[in-house]
Amino acid sequence: MYVDEHIGTIIPECVVGPLYTCPTARDIAAVQAASPQPLRPSFSDVSAIARQLVLTMSVDRPVIRVGPDPSANEWNMAVVGHPLWLWTTEPGTKSATMTSSGYRFTLAATRTSVTFDPGDGTGAITCRSMSAYPGSSAVGRTSPTCGHTYQHASPAGGSFTITATGTWEVDWSAMGYSGTIPLTLSQTRALKVGELQAVRVG
Numbered sequence: 001m002y003v004d005e006h007i008g009t010i011i012p013e014c015v016v017g018p019l020y021t022c023p024t025a026r027d028i029a030a031v032q033a034a035s036p037q038p039l040r041p042s043f044s045d046v047s048a049i050a051r052q053l054v055l056t057m058s059v060d061r062p063v064i065r066v067g068p069d070p071s072a073n074e075w076n077m078a079v080v081g082h083p084l085w086l087w088t089t090e091p092g093t094k095s096a097t098m099t100s101s102g103y104r105f106t107l108a109a110t111r112t113s114v115t116f117d118p119g120d121g122t123g124a125i126t127c128r129s130m131s132a133y134p135g136s137s138a139v140g141r142t143s144p145t146c147g148h149t150y151q152h153a154s155p156a157g158g159s160f161t162i163t164a165t166g167t168w169e170v171d172w173s174a175m176g177y178s179g180t181i182p183l184t185l186s187q188t189r190a191l192k193v194g195e196l197q198a199v200r201v202g
Helices: 005-009 026-034 043-054
Strands: 064-067 084-088 093-100 103-117 125-127 160-174 177-191
Touching: 043 093, 043 103, 043 160, 043 177, 064 160, 064 177, 084 125, 084 160
Parallel strands: none
Antiparallel strands: 064 084, 093 103, 103 125, 103 160, 160 177
């Protein structure tokens, strides 16, 4: 049997020449020992690549909606003491297949909640489900899932800043490994809040 000449350093019985001639089956084991398989990447290496890919998969930031829509009234503002419905309209899932460093990754992102900070100092509201405002039939009604009622007006000539933060879980798999990466994305919206005062005539 003829084998590559580097085998001669492993099997002394091989005859020296342009090729080494080995009279026994020992060369087979030597070839296997001299030709190691490529090393499999570690979980930490693959997960590090996955984290970088998550940042490039373009998961949508929250698109904040408020109902009743302040722009629909003549004052262009929300009203103190009137319940507001809060929700977002960006897709709640996103998937992608990407290749990096020669490895193929499958990623699936799922939004698990949205946290609203209404900007009036009352604290954040975390919503695992949200309901879109159905229209005038719901005026004065509290959202069954996610909402807020402002108790005082925004600063004179100014507005409150609503911040919505979407919390996501991104499942990934590649090279026989898998894992979940957390992701948060935020967006803001200005909201003017004022008081309506009755005027007595006569």
